[in-house]
Amino acid sequence: MKKLLILLCLLTSSVTIAQKTEGVATYVRKEYWLKIANRLTFLSQEQKDREAQTWKNWEEDNKGIKMKLAFNANESLYTYNSDEPEEGGYSYRKSEFVLYNNFEKEHKTDIIEMLGKTYVIDDSLHAPVWKIGNQIKEVAGYICMKAETEDPIKKQKITAWFAQDIPVAAGPEMMNSLPGLILALDINDGDVTVEAISVTFRPLKSDDLKLPKLKGKKIDDEAYKAIIRQHIADRMTSRSSPYGWAGIRY
Amino acid sequence: MKNLSLLAVLCLLTAALYAQSPPAATRFSLQGQAVDTASAPLASSTVMLLSAKDSSLVNFTRTGDNGAFSFKNIKPGNYVLKISFVGFIPYNQLIKPTGEAVIDLGPLKLKPITRELMEVVVRTAKAPLTIKGDTIEYNASSFKVPPGSTVEDLLRKLPGVQIDQDGNIRAQGQEVKKVTVDGKSFFGNDPKLATKNLQAEAITKVQVFNDKTEQAKLTGIDDGKKEKTVNLELKEEFKKGGFGKVTAGAGPASNNISTRFEGKGMYNKFDSKQQFSALLLGNNTNQQGLSFNDYQDFRGSNAFNFNDNADFGFSGANRYIYFGDDNESLTVPVGGGDGRGFSKNTAGGINYNYDTKKTKLSTSYYFNQTQIQLDAIRENKRYLPASASLRTTDTSNQNNLNTNHRISFRFEKQLDSMQTLVVISNGRLGSGNSNQQSLQRVFLNSGTGNEVQTTNSQSLNNSTTNQFAMANTLLYRVKLKKKGRSFGASATYQINKNDGDLLLKAQNEFYQATSVNDMLRSLNQDQGTNSRSSQYKANLLYVEPFAKKFTWESFYNFSLRNDEVDRDVVNLNDSRNRIDSLSLYYKNNYLFNRLGSSLRYSFKGLNISAGVAGQQFQLDGKFARDQGQPLQSIRRTYTTLIPNVSLNYSLKNNKSLYGGYDVGVQIPSSRDLQPVTSNSNPLAISRGNPDLLPQLNHNLSAYFNYFNPGSFTNFWANVYTTYYVNQIIYSQTVDPQTNIITIMPENLTGGRNLGTYLNFGFPLKKTKATLGLNTQLNFGHNLTRINSVLNETNNQNYSLGARLELTPKEWITFYGNANFSITDTRYSINTAQNQVIYNNSFRGDLNLKLPGSIYINTTLNYRTYKNERLNFNQQIPILSSSIYHILGSAKKAEIRLSAVDLLNRNVVVSQYAGQNYTSTESIQSLARYFMLSFTYNMRGVQGKIRRDGFY
16 A cells, blocks of 8 residues: 555645545435346346336436545545435435445445344455546546446446546445545446535544444455355345345445 | 557557566566646646556556656566546556666656547536547437437537538548448448438447548558548447237137137337337136236336325325225226136237336227126025024026226326426226026024025026226326425316116015915016216325424315216016116215325434324215106215324334324215115115215224345234224115015124234245245124124134245245135124134145256145035145246247146135125136147246246
């Protein structure tokens, strides 16, 4: 993580940039479950088409769920934006999901409720292997570059768009360690999209980066991967989707 | 940009170079300086070191104020240096270790991206801009063009592209000489041909670049000239398609039944906006309606519209008033046909949907016809006061033909981002006729133990009906400025017309009659009933979030229903003279108003709401024996307050809890309200009661649900209870002379029901064996008045079920279940008749996959019915099996041999213990038959051994 130290040195030298390394980004995460269902190998083409034809308008109305990422040059915390119901509707409980990264200490703590348990995944930070592409696009007012990686367990193609002029290693979901803040993610050509809708630079308060006090089973990355791997295999064998409601996050 | 093309060439050579270069033993440092074209330093540029092999990110840094950067201690190997700065084209350079400790690249110039591309493409159109060497790529979907537009229209929208009147294209000021599609020339060299002929919808990307001239390509000598070229990339799967399937089968005549056949065909065609489907089915194997899957395929995106409820009320509750009608549904029926009797069925329809984000339209037409033959043996025992009972046996033969045409229309328009308008219209035109022959015998047991036959009745009913029903709804919803505040309004007009004619012939012999005149009564009547009912409804809803976690909802419902019924009964044996006692003319107005309000707290998965509604029901009726006679009035106003409480709580680890209390109001049906006498069954005459009040059901229920997708365990429990106020009960009076029963509705308070259901499922061995256990208990307390004596019936029902799923291998699965049910019924007026009913069922499904795409499915369904008091004891084992083979490597066809009810034992049986009676029914139904069928499915057929789970 020498690069981060170098980065830090550079940052401290320039006041204008230093202001751009601390704040909160808000994202909208959308799951396109028809596309996900399309990848379930046990479904026949007829079943896939039936789902697609029946529910296409519903998928279009998908408003997604808002997430927030608090970041500074050394740390980040990613979780739901709010517990309040949207637009006066019913309130649905969201599974516990808090991801904390410390880039300076190369450490992470994730609190994830899945498969009927709350897990605390405590391990050193393993950065994904990124491939940098030649595309640029704008997300939430920032010009972003493209980077790609693959999820080693779920075998998903993940495309990230990172802002060249927000020099922090943070990012949404479990994606990070790019030269700039990740403002958009695309998993498997649009199965899931996470896109920033706003980035606010402000000094973080002490509880912006605080993990909630939650009891959970402590595991490391390898154990987490083993659970995910086993669950996917079990569900596929029993002809049901490993993802979606109360399953694992896509 | 030249650097980039150079890079591309170099990249190709990398592998070879890499292999040849000697392993540089020492680590090295890399430094340089990022500058713009005017050599001014670019401070804070992102500098990335990528592996030359696969572009993976190895290290990154930022340039200092002077644009300088350095990487230290780099492992030997080939790298790509990439420098990016907002507004500049990313700089790429291949780095090969030279053996020196420090490689100094000096100033590296970044070229600016033209302001136009940056502002217009990247910022305004939000289009990802891909830079591939000299090529700049536009994402076509980011530039909106109307449907049906050509590529020319699309190009007109691209920044930096102009098209003149003749269709000549200029890009970045230069004339475009060549248009290619997926890199290939399109219709020769005229660029206009491609742009004028191709649909914009089919294009995913537009690339504009300078290509070498054809001359240069041919000679291989770069003449330095470049041609502006546009390349159009086609969408991989241009969302458009069609699919269909057809099944046809036939089986030989045997076992006293004629040849069996079944056929079904369906075709669907769709693109991104439209869906069209056509369906046709016919069979004589008791398959009456569409399966759920067929329904989904037929209706497409309009199969389910959950937000179409125009009768606003307490959130979570559905319709606010229930009329006790049994009209057939207006929408396409799903399922149906309980396998009773012998039926011949045809159905067909077409459906068209058009869906865009703002406009959604759906129309359909559906036709179905069922001819059914029912031979039934029924036995019914009624318990009378003083240990007397009346046993009726009925042997009947019925032939029905029913035809229905249904149309549906739904239009949804998003007027703007806040307002939505929905128009729904569903209609049904139906006709039916029925011939029924019946022989009834009545036996009286006055408590002495000996049965005496009192009545013998032979009847012949011949009826025809014509119905028309339609419901039209207009639904308007608007979201107001404040987040969460919304308003809804709706109006509905419903019409129901029913013209029926019944020819009734009956010979009734009463053996206990005291006079000769009463001994034999014969009926020969023509009963004509014309009814018409219109309903007008209007509803309002207002939702106000008055604090962060609180919502206040208010609604108002108005409903006015006009019924007009004209019933003329004439005696055919008496020169068509009217029988006044059976004829009636009436006009009813039902006026219903309800105003309600509720408050809800919602936070973190907890939703609690409480509310109350005031409602008034007004009946204004007029009736006479005939239109000509003076009308008598019935007037009735009924006002009540109904509370509503609900709790909805989702807890950690997939647990949820629900509890609620509500009051349901059931308005008496007009048939029950009018003092009309119906004698279609001459031994059980029914008559309406104008004094009836609406029934109130106080419902209290709770459930708990838990499931664990990790361990595949689930648990479900509920408990529910209902207390009836003014319950509409059919009281009975038995004529001591003739034993004819007169049934009349009245209100009784005090009936109640309490039940609970538990279900627990868990894996015995994960993914291989799953066991499910369930139990259901139900306790009912029902009231009836029999010959003016109040009877209290207590029903206790206990059932227990088990389900086993064995899925050990990919080629064998077994699904089994067993259910046991005991109903203990006690009658207060006649304790000697207390009785116990047993209904048990066992079912096993064995699926096998054999080599050579051969599949076998075998099902045994064994049901037993027992009632010792009625001496009723039936065991029905149904064994069916089918073997099928999937044909060809494309797996699109299937040939199947089915044997249904191999033991030839099918009879459809039901038994029931009601308020003061028990009844059993056995219907002769389609039993053993064989069928050979062939299926072709354009999307392929799949042999399913294992059932699908939740996906």
